[in-house]
Amino acid sequence: MNHPTTTAGLQGRLWEAVAEGDEYAAVGVVQQALDAGVDDEALLLDVIAPVQERVGTEWAANRITVAQEHAATAINERVVASLAHRRPAPGRRTPDKGRVTVGCIDGEWHAFPARLVAEVLSLRGWRVDYLGAQTPTPHLVAHLHHTSTDAVLLSGSLPTHLPTAHGAITACQAIGVPVLTGGRAFGPDGRHARALGADRWAADARGAAAVLEAGIPRPRLAGIRQAAEDLPHLADQEYTMVVRSRGQLVKQTLVDLENRYPAMRGYDDSQRERTAEDLAHIVDFLATALYLDDAELFTTFLTWTADILQARNVPAHSMVTGLDILAGQLRDFPRTVGLLHAGVDALRAQPNRPVPGPETRA
Structure with missing residues (x-):
């Protein structure tokens, strides 16, 4: 069992308070730790920061909602403020x-x-x-x-x-x-x-x-x-063209996806909106990868997104189709097509995990 003033013990107590949405208990954890001799910097970086990191991990794994993630972050911000507003600590x-x-x-x-x-x-x-x-x-x-x-x-x-x-x-x-x-x-x-x-x-x-x-x-x-x-590679203007055509790229890709997957025509407004948001994020990361000429930036985002979708019982293989559609629209831009092909390869190299439920947005 972790002692309450060890780093692990403090992390555990703070996480419990944050997960319960109990701001007063969370503030109490760090204030009691200060009284016990734990210094401010250790609390900030070795206790509060890892708990905030866990908030993001729990959201990505679909174990907490977006609202819970926002509430937890707000509590951690108040905890930091409580340290800042406390009377000057010895040595400050x-x-x-x-x-x-x-x-x-x-x-x-x-x-x-x-x-x-x-x-x-x-x-x-x-x-x-x-x-x-x-x-x-x-x-x-x-x-x-x-x-x-x-x-x-x-x-x-x-x-x-x-x-x-x-x-x-x-x-x-x-x-x-x-x-x-x-x-x-x-x-x-x-x-x-x-x-x-x-x-x-x-x-x-x-x-x-x-x-x-x-x-x-x-x-x-x-x-x-x-x-x-x-960044001399920007001279080819591919980044500029993708950014300027972002809206049309998302719109046309959504139409083409519906043609390939007729079941998408039965999506409600919320499902269509989230699908369009996913496509917009893909185009945004594609543009950023073009700006930096860095394929890994794009493929890392795609594999992370695939994991997020899997955690929400959404089939990630539809992303491959979306990338193929984008490549068709952007076939005159060689750097862009190269990034899209690298993205397809990265997704196909992902471990196959069974996904329950129909192939629709959950």
Whole structure:
């Protein structure tokens, strides 16, 4: 049995409170741990962060609903706030290391990782301007003009926001502010951060703190560089064409799927809407893979989506048909077709798992 103040014990108690939707019990877990001598950073990164990770895992496995996932995340956010608002803990330092701005890419609603980074940096003696979710790039740059920020920390969870992140990175650097990126969107090894020209990348909050401690040189003042300067493959315009035709691609693919699977004509409005959303996500990830010229980004999304569908008793093999239909519509774009074929190969290589129920959206 785990002792209540061990990391495993605290994770278990916090998860129970979060899963029950009991905010007061969740706050009580961390406040009692503080009283027992567990430090703030350990609670943030070794207790709260893994519990939030579990929230996502439970949703992906279809063991909790979207509403429960949102409620659990909201409780974890309140738990973090309870730590931040508690009276200064022994050893909490007055900000003296410098000033940093922490925010999410425009369009990125998953702000929890950025909040954890902001709290950790504050604990370590940085003055932190935390801008929260989906920070529009013009507003971010305006903020930098009015502050003496030493660095910007940009967080992103969804790779589809990487083209927007690219613009934010170059805009910040154009006024002499270095950019440190983090979050799953930038790849497990930071390769997307490097491709987009970020000054640094960190895998987690402790890594971000270490990068800042080491120092990030300020970039030379220069004009905003064009995307093709970092990513010359964009000169073929395939990314632009796919983005511009997104709506028509989704609409036509839905029509062609109905022709191949007549049972889809019996879908209700909700089923049709969710199918269209799935197709839109596929096109969005296809476009992002084109932007970065990275097939693995696309295939990883497809296999993850297949697992999500399987967990919801939805046959994932229909994705292969959808990719074939898209390839037919985009046959004049060789890089795009290559990505779609790679996606089909990745899905066909997935282990076959029996799926109960009819071949309809559940």
